[in-house]
Amino acid sequence: MSEAKSEDTVAEGGGVQPPRSITIRRPDDFHLHLRGGAVLEAVLPSTAAQFARAMIMPNLAPPVTTVAAANAYREKILSARPEGSDFQPLMSCYLTDATSPDEIERGYVNDAWIAAKLYPAGATTNAHHGVTDLPALAPVLERMERIGMPLLVHGEATDPAVDIFDREAVFMEQSLLPLLARHPGLKVVIEHITTAETADIVRAHASRVGGTITPHHLMINRTSLFQGGLRPHLYCLPVAKRERHRLALRKAATSGEGCFFAGTDSAPHFKSAKESACGCAGVFVGATALQCYAQVFDEEDALGRLEGFASLNGARFYGLQSNDGTVTLERTPCTAPPVISVGDQEILVFRGGEPLPWSVKGAPR
Numbered sequence: 001m002s003e004a005k006s007e008d009t010v011a012e013g014g015g016v017q018p019p020r021s022i023t024i025r026r027p028d029d030f031h032l033h034l035r036g037g038a039v040l041e042a043v044l045p046s047t048a049a050q051f052a053r054a055m056i057m058p059n060l061a062p063p064v065t066t067v068a069a070a071n072a073y074r075e076k077i078l079s080a081r082p083e084g085s086d087f088q089p090l091m092s093c094y095l096t097d098a099t100s101p102d103e104i105e106r107g108y109v110n111d112a113w114i115a116a117k118l119y120p121a122g123a124t125t126n127a128h129h130g131v132t133d134l135p136a137l138a139p140v141l142e143r144m145e146r147i148g149m150p151l152l153v154h155g156e157a158t159d160p161a162v163d164i165f166d167r168e169a170v171f172m173e174q175s176l177l178p179l180l181a182r183h184p185g186l187k188v189v190i191e192h193i194t195t196a197e198t199a200d201i202v203r204a205h206a207s208r209v210g211g212t213i214t215p216h217h218l219m220i221n222r223t224s225l226f227q228g229g230l231r232p233h234l235y236c237l238p239v240a241k242r243e244r245h246r247l248a249l250r251k252a253a254t255s256g257e258g259c260f261f262a263g264t265d266s267a268p269h270f271k272s273a274k275e276s277a278c279g280c281a282g283v284f285v286g287a288t289a290l291q292c293y294a295q296v297f298d299e300e301d302a303l304g305r306l307e308g309f310a311s312l313n314g315a316r317f318y319g320l321q322s323n324d325g326t327v328t329l330e331r332t333p334c335t336a337p338p339v340i341s342v343g344d345q346e347i348l349v350f351r352g353g354e355p356l357p358w359s360v361k362g363a364p365r
């Protein structure tokens with residue numbers, strides 16, 4: 001495990017004061033929704049200011065299922081970058097019942113994408129084209145296993161009879177563990193893990209299974225969704241769970257174990273669509289992600305492990321070089337904007353408009 005450089009200062013009494021700043025290698029966000037068009041233009045600068053690369057989620061409408069669509073989307077992302085940005089999108093493709101193993105391999109060998117995303121049909125936002133019959137996906141998964149291409153999983157059961165707070169647990173037991181057994185060489189990332197038990201499943205298969213953890217699942221529990229009234233902007237899928245799970249996620253993220261890494265699941269939706277009789281799922285955390293991760297690691301007295309989680313573990317899992325360059329986080333309070341505007345619409349920023357104890361040096365405060 002690498003310990004990042006931090007500026008410890010020796011207090012007059014001889015004790016060590018907590019560091020004022022920490023410098024880590026530039027991090028990667030291994031789970032990001034950028035959408036398209038004006039939303040892409042509006043949200044990309046937030047991520048590009050913090051992260052060198054991001055795994056781009058393919059749940060657009062229509063979803064990214066072909067090499068041509070992935071290449072076109074990558075070009076749109078590259079041209080939406082702010083002036084001077086070297087941000088690199090890492091592309092993924094969206095698996096459907098009709099996905100062909102040949103198209104998956106073609107995209108992988110031609111660098112159109114480096115991973116494929118499994119959405120159980122209907123499990124989350126724009127998942128209605130997802131997979132209805134997992135065992136029938138075997139030829140695709142066998143091919144991925146053979147070529148070493150990781151499978152990224154939204155791990156929730158879709159049976160409406162399953163309690164929403166149990167959907168991740170049920171998927172893990174009924175679908176993910178059997179899938180891991182059927183495909184013993186397949187690399188899998190369980191995305192946005194939300195339970196103590198899922199963290200243990202990741203650990204138990206750590207040689208080939210990773211787990212991404214979002215900033216918000218480290219900060220909120222299911223009670224937060226109802227604090228003082230209904231909080232639609234904290235609603236995402238998988239929904240936040242009980243406090244014991246949040247504590248287990250904080251332990252996993254800050255443990256130094258290489259199987260856990262940053263994936264923000266920053267998922268922009270318009271305020272009007274969130275504050276609705278049927279509000280949609282997703283938290284826009286792109287503008288405050290690194291500040292929030294730093295706060296959590298600081299609270300857990302684990303700032304020295306932030307670099308592993310944010311900048312090294314994920315790259316290692318994917319067989320990528322870690323990034324050149326560094327980013328410095330300072331213990332200087334900052335307040336992110338409460339909203340990002342897109343034309344006459346707004347997207348609320350997670351923890352925007354309130355003081356955060358950490359700021360990203362050089363990023364707008």
Ligand SMILES: NC(=O)N[C@@H](CC(=O)O)C(=O)O
Nearest residue numbers: 033124125236237267281282
């Ligand atoms: N996390 C969410 O609640 N929403 C994501 C989809 C996803 O990652 O499940 C979105 O695309 O809005």
Ligand SMILES: [Zn+2]
Nearest residue numbers: 124154237238
């Ligand atoms: Zn998801």
Ligand SMILES: [Zn+2]
Nearest residue numbers: 033057265267
């Ligand atoms: Zn997501």
